[in-house]
Amino acid sequence: MAENVIVVGGGIVGTSTAYYLAKMGIHVTLIEAQDIAAGTSGACDRAIMLQSKAPGPMLQLGLHGARIYETLEDELEADLEYRRGGGMILIETEEEMTAIRELVERQRQAGLDIALLSGEQARELQPGLGAHLLGTTWWAGDAEVNPLKVCFAMAQAAQRAGAAIRMGSKVTALLSERGRVVGVEAEGKRTYADAVVVALGVWTPLLLRTIGVELPIVPRKGQILVSERVPAFVSHNILSGAYIAAKHRKDGGKEEAQNPAGVGLSLGQTGSGSLLIGGSREFVGFDLSTTPQVIRAIGQSAVRLFPKMAGMRVIRAFAGLRPYTPDGRPVIGPVEEWPGLYVAAGHEGDGIALGPATGRIMANLAIGRPAGCDVAPFALSRFTQ
Amino acid sequence: MNDACDVAVVGAGPAGLVAAIEAARAGLSVTVVDEFPWPGGRLLGQLYTDPRSHGRWDGRKISRQLAQEAGELGVRILGGATVWAVGRDLSLELSGVPVGTLRPQALLLATGAAERALPVPGWTKPGVVCVGAAQTFTNVHHVAIGRRVLVAGIDPLALSVAMEMHHAGVDVAGVVLPPVSTTSGALASPERAVARLADVADLAPNGLLRAAARLAAGKLSPLAVSALRFDLVRVGGVSIGFRTALVAVEGDGRVESATLRSVAPDGTLVGPERRIEVDAVCISAGLYPLTDLAEIAGCPMVEVEELGGLVPLHGPGLETPLERLFVAGNLTGIEGAKVAIAQGRQAGCSIARSLGRATLVSPEDAARAVSDARTSSPFRFQPRIAAGRAAMAELWQQAIARGDQSA
Amino acid sequence: MSGGYRFPSDEPLARQVRFTFNERELVGLEGEPIAAALLANGVRTIRHDDSTGEPRGVYCGIGHCFECRAQVDGVNGVRTCLTPLREGTRVASVAQWDVAKK
Ligand SMILES: Cc1cc2nc3c(=O)[nH]c(=O)nc-3n(C[C@H](O)[C@H](O)[C@H](O)COP(=O)(O)OP(=O)(O)OC[C@H]3O[C@@H](n4cnc5c(N)ncnc54)[C@H](O)[C@@H]3O)c2cc1C
Ligand SMILES: Cc1cc2nc3c(=O)[nH]c(=O)nc-3n(C[C@H](O)[C@H](O)[C@H](O)COP(=O)(O)OP(=O)(O)OC[C@H]3O[C@@H](n4cnc5c(N)ncnc54)[C@H](O)[C@@H]3O)c2cc1C
Ligand code: FES
Numbered sequence: 001m002a003e004n005v006i007v008v009g010g011g012i013v014g015t016s017t018a019y020y021l022a023k024m025g026i027h028v029t030l031i032e033a034q035d036i037a038a039g040t041s042g043a044c045d046r047a048i049m050l051q052s053k054a055p056g057p058m059l060q061l062g063l064h065g066a067r068i069y070e071t072l073e074d075e076l077e078a079d080l081e082y083r084r085g086g087g088m089i090l091i092e093t094e095e096e097m098t099a100i101r102e103l104v105e106r107q108r109q110a111g112l113d114i115a116l117l118s119g120e121q122a123r124e125l126q127p128g129l130g131a132h133l134l135g136t137t138w139w140a141g142d143a144e145v146n147p148l149k150v151c152f153a154m155a156q157a158a159q160r161a162g163a164a165i166r167m168g169s170k171v172t173a174l175l176s177e178r179g180r181v182v183g184v185e186a187e188g189k190r191t192y193a194d195a196v197v198v199a200l201g202v203w204t205p206l207l208l209r210t211i212g213v214e215l216p217i218v219p220r221k222g223q224i225l226v227s228e229r230v231p232a233f234v235s236h237n238i239l240s241g242a243y244i245a246a247k248h249r250k251d252g253g254k255e256e257a258q259n260p261a262g263v264g265l266s267l268g269q270t271g272s273g274s275l276l277i278g279g280s281r282e283f284v285g286f287d288l289s290t291t292p293q294v295i296r297a298i299g300q301s302a303v304r305l306f307p308k309m310a311g312m313r314v315i316r317a318f319a320g321l322r323p324y325t326p327d328g329r330p331v332i333g334p335v336e337e338w339p340g341l342y343v344a345a346g347h348e349g350d351g352i353a354l355g356p357a358t359g360r361i362m363a364n365l366a367i368g369r370p371a372g373c374d375v376a377p378f379a380l381s382r383f384t385q
Numbered sequence: 386m387n388d389a390c391d392v393a394v395v396g397a398g399p400a401g402l403v404a405a406i407e408a409a410r411a412g413l414s415v416t417v418v419d420e421f422p423w424p425g426g427r428l429l430g431q432l433y434t435d436p437r438s439h440g441r442w443d444g445r446k447i448s449r450q451l452a453q454e455a456g457e458l459g460v461r462i463l464g465g466a467t468v469w470a471v472g473r474d475l476s477l478e479l480s481g482v483p484v485g486t487l488r489p490q491a492l493l494l495a496t497g498a499a500e501r502a503l504p505v506p507g508w509t510k511p512g513v514v515c516v517g518a519a520q521t522f523t524n525v526h527h528v529a530i531g532r533r534v535l536v537a538g539i540d541p542l543a544l545s546v547a548m549e550m551h552h553a554g555v556d557v558a559g560v561v562l563p564p565v566s567t568t569s570g571a572l573a574s575p576e577r578a579v580a581r582l583a584d585v586a587d588l589a590p591n592g593l594l595r596a597a598a599r600l601a602a603g604k605l606s607p608l609a610v611s612a613l614r615f616d617l618v619r620v621g622g623v624s625i626g627f628r629t630a631l632v633a634v635e636g637d638g639r640v641e642s643a644t645l646r647s648v649a650p651d652g653t654l655v656g657p658e659r660r661i662e663v664d665a666v667c668i669s670a671g672l673y674p675l676t677d678l679a680e681i682a683g684c685p686m687v688e689v690e691e692l693g694g695l696v697p698l699h700g701p702g703l704e705t706p707l708e709r710l711f712v713a714g715n716l717t718g719i720e721g722a723k724v725a726i727a728q729g730r731q732a733g734c735s736i737a738r739s740l741g742r743a744t745l746v747s748p749e750d751a752a753r754a755v756s757d758a759r760t761s762s763p764f765r766f767q768p769r770i771a772a773g774r775a776a777m778a779e780l781w782q783q784a785i786a787r788g789d790q791s792a
Numbered sequence: 793m794s795g796g797y798r799f800p801s802d803e804p805l806a807r808q809v810r811f812t813f814n815e816r817e818l819v820g821l822e823g824e825p826i827a828a829a830l831l832a833n834g835v836r837t838i839r840h841d842d843s844t845g846e847p848r849g850v851y852c853g854i855g856h857c858f859e860c861r862a863q864v865d866g867v868n869g870v871r872t873c874l875t876p877l878r879e880g881t882r883v884a885s886v887a888q889w890d891v892a893k894k
Contacts, residue, residue: 228869229842272843289683292470292478292486313869420855422823422876427854465874499856509859511836511849518853518873526828527799530850553799638847639836675856 002194002367003027006184008171008207010034011041012147012351013344014199015154016359017366019076022161026367029193030155030163031186033170037151040201040351043288043320045224045276046268047237048143048353049087052244055110057377058329058350064373065357069143072356078153080145081271087142087237088126089244090265090305091135096241103244104137114139127233128306142237144268147352154359174198174211174341181211181341195366197342201323202286204331204345213335216383217346219286219321222279223294225302228313229273240265240305246281247349248328263297265305277302277314281322281349290317322348325383332358332378333365342366343380390416390461392736393477393489395468395678398426399722400714400729401495402451407733409458411742416487417460418479420467424452426497427715428722430520433545433763442763444722445525471682475710491709491736494682495729496675498693498715503670505537505564506633512640516669520546529555531665535643536560537631538669539578541764546667547623557623558663562630562648563670575627575650632658634666672719672766682710687780691773692718693766700781702735702748703728711736718773721764727755798832809879826872826883827853827860838862838872839885 003026007018010032018030032038048069053062073080091097104114115138122136123129159165166186175183175190183192198204202219243264256262262281269275280294295317303310323346325331330346344362347354361371392408394401397419405415423429425448433442452462465482471494472478477487500515507513514522514530516538522528523546533556536547544560551557562578619625626645632654633644643663647656672693679697680686684705687698697712699705705712713732714725731751734744746754759770767773806821813835820829827850830838837847838860851859855874863884864870872883 292472292476295470296478311866311868421874465876500852502857509841509846509848511838511847514850515852515857518850521853522828522831522850523799526824527801528824528828528832529797529799530831532797 004193005029005195005197005366006031006191006193007197007199008032008184009039009199009201009203009345010036010151010155010165010167011039011199011201012037012151012154012355013041013201013347013358013362014197015151015158016356017197017199017344017362018163018165018359019154019158019161020360020363021366022158022163024363024367025162026363028158028163029191030158030165031169031171031184031191032165032167035167036155036165037148039203040320040322041147041151041355043224043318044147044222044322044349044352045266045278046081046144046146046270046352047087047239047266048145049237049239050112050353051087051089051107051114051137051139051142052239052247053350053353054248054328055106057374059107059110059112060373061354061357061378062350065354066141066143068356068360069145072150076153076157078149078156080149080153082143082145083235084141084143085236086138086140088122088239089137090122090129090133090238090240091137092133092241092305094134096245097134099245100137100241112139112141126236126238128308130305130307133305144237145352146271150352150355154356171207172210174207174338176211176338180339181335195340195342197344197362197366199344199362201345201347201351202321204323204343208335208343211338211341213338213341214384215331215343215346215380216326217323217331218283220324220348221282221284221287221319221321222349223282223290223298223317223319224279225275225277225295225298225314225317227275227277227309228315230269230275230312232269232273234267234269234275238265238267240301242301243279261294261297263294263301265298265301267302267306274315275312283324286321288319288321290319323351324348327382330354330358330378331380331383332361333375333380335380336384388485389488390414391489391740392416392491392493393418393475393487394493394495395419395477396426396495396497396714396716397421397424397452397462397464398495398497398714398725399428399447399451400497400716400725400732401426401493402448402455403726403729404493404495404711404713404733404736405460405462405729406451406455406458407730407744407746408736409455409460411733411737411744413737413740413742415455415460416489417455417462418466418468418477418487419462419464420481422464424448424455424462424464427517428725430517430524431722432524432549442722468678471678473683475682491711491740492682493711493713493732493736494679494697494716495712495714495725495732496678496716498672498719499675500672501670503537503563503668505631505668507635507640508668510634510636510640511638512636512665513634514665514667516543516546516667519550519667523549523553523555527553529553530667531640531663532556533558533663534665534667535631535661535663536667536669537643538563538667539625539627540669540671541766542672543667543669544625546669548621551621551623558643558661559624559626559629561626561645562628563668564631565648565652565654575648575652578627630654631666631668635660640664640666672715674716674719676716679705679712679716683707684710684712685784687777689718689773689776689780691767691769691776693773696777698780698784699777700785701752701778703732704735704739706784709736709739711739718770718777719766720759720770721762721766723758723762724755727751727758731755796832797834809877809881811877811879811881811883813883814885820877822878823876826862826864826875826877826881828873829877830872830883837885 173185246262266278325346335341391413428444431444470478684697713728
């Protein structure tokens, strides 16, 4: 059993993994190139939304994650802005209505008692919604959290439990001996351990390539607008049907032609009152720029659904890179051809919801314990074989 | 609005307006965008006697003339429109009075400069303003920022504005050093303030500045040390405290008083605090190039302290490494209006040539006019500006050698 | 200085117009920035900071700092130092933004 583990990457997945390892008494070193949450976990939304997860392994992992979040503030002794305010998926067209009815049916079979409300009921539940809205889903179990706070709290709790954290330290190579990964090299310094967990989000393939392992994680950019502070009015997660369609769509379809940047509305409000208005889904490599066309399209979709937003100021915009995989599921588990090497990455747009659950599973796997759930759907081998 | 033009110019300051005129002369269609309703930029607030020509430098009048000349050449000036993004294709996104997209062949960014902030306890109270606000309200809007005003900052701009307010009838309670802080650094040291003033002695465009500068530079020698024997100097009815700094601003909901302290020649605070009654405080902490749009456009940026900080990398003809993107005026380094005008002309010519048009002015003449303007300028904001320009030329050469330039 | 905040000017003055600030009726000059009209009326505090509640007013005077923002004719976050005054302009401090209101 491993006694000594290196975790590479200080996003939500890496910090969570480090925390659960340290909590089990394992000697952990977390190595991050820049700062905690400097990557995607610091450039994203705040939803812990189960409604949007595909029924099956993703929903199971989501349920596992949601349960962890319920008590996480107490466990980490930190304010995470966690709030269980429910969530809605807004339905604007008959086409969306058909698709979402079907999704809701499957979610119900999987155990989520999601309601389907009329436009009238939707407007009652969420003031300000446009008159054209046909309806909405509603599930009281959806929650939200401040992702930066989660990452920092995980890192601090890990540290309190004895983990060493090295920031500003970019890992450039995986060290191997006799067919086994035995450590990493960062800034010219070599560090050895019984196991190495790579939790680098979109950057994961860059490091694994150095040791001959290919995996199909690619960046899928999302742009988000930040509004001026406004009085609280969004108390739950809001997604539009168009957002769900963009999330689950396959390449090259009709939707892609109509909406090349994959714009759909996601709306949340921060503790300080700013709205986070998302978002897009774009395959443009590691480019983090915001673009006027997409910013405008996001603004338009927000105003269409919330006409009053037309009078509101957008104060800035930012972009993050979702670690996308072709089947929409992350990779969580060992790299078979390299004993000692593990991967936890590829959560696309669900890493905040799934990060703590992933960390707990990964911690178990890295020290040779049972995962605690079925991890076969997340095996790297599904892409390599 | 969604339309095309040959050239778009962001910023209707002297650099932007003159560039627009030059490009229009070469037969190009030009649109100038500025978020202020009237053209002129920072030129609008400038009002002083030019010691070279002994004539009056009336920025409002010059702005009007430039705008009129531009109008006669068919330049379209869109006022009240903020450019909030620049696309990779140089398209401009506008918000404000006209909303929409401009799609030019070539783009000039002439967004000017902004003022550095210099926090001091109480600096957010209504009545504490930047020196540029005092200049604009006094000279452009003809409204007093207060009845009794303290000016914190002993530099050419602050002294000019103090004098302009005094002439307009404001009771200027004094001009003192800016607050001592990690950001003000040497600004707040008497030695440095005196040295800066000495630098502009013979060119100073108004009585107060000239007198203060002469005092600083004058017969006194060695300059810095002996000049510091005096603390309070009274010039033309305004007192300057070379050994006094602002340390706090007080008041319930608005400025009611300011607290001052003496400063040793090296800049450390000494002695007891004293309080004076004022209803406005104006702080001068220096200018820096307003680079936001250049950065959004994707122009490589370089840090050149002598130019005022971060500036877009640019070549001798004010071209940038991005094809058909040009920069001019204070965006390229902090200097006075005459330099901005000469740079505008140069940029206008470069743009015309980049679009295959002939110009009356040769590139050499345009460049020479810029350095002439520099030597005759009544305002020198950055003491080592020439070194800064040379450093940029060097950086540009290095970039070309690396093959960065796409043009 | 005595009396008001407006300097005598040798240029012809613009037309006087009426406007309101937080429902109070004031008089200013047509076309001048709203911030100048407010200052000429002795109004320094344009708004209160939405987290600390501290009063705020003009700082840079030329559009860079956003300290002078107010609601102007129903639009939030307008920089009053850049926005010309018109007859009947309504200026308000608070961000009266209510998504639920019809
Ligand atoms: C616009 C947007 C909105 C989103 N909204 C949500 C949402 O509402 N809910 C949700 O659940 N998910 C959301 N997501 C998805 C979620 O943000 C990601 O899935 C998650 O943050 C990924 O976390 P990670 O730890 O895998 O990667 P990251 O957070 O990217 O962490 C990787 C870390 O590795 C570091 N690194 C890179 N290379 C090296 C190296 N060589 N050596 C050392 N360190 C290195 C990076 O600096 C970074 O800190 C959103 C994503 C985006 C882009
Ligand atoms: C506060 C202040 C006081 C000064 N006083 C003097 C002085 O007394 N004497 C002197 O010689 N020099 C002075 N200067 C230096 C001054 O910058 C130059 O004299 C000259 O005006 C520079 O010309 P410019 O064309 O580069 O920029 P500016 O004259 O500054 O013009 C830039 C214009 O760009 C516009 N702009 C910027 N960003 C945007 C955007 N995103 N969208 C739309 N429009 C935009 C601005 O509204 C502005 O009108 C002062 C500078 C400042 C900042
Ligand atoms: S005072 Fe700074 S933007 Fe108006």
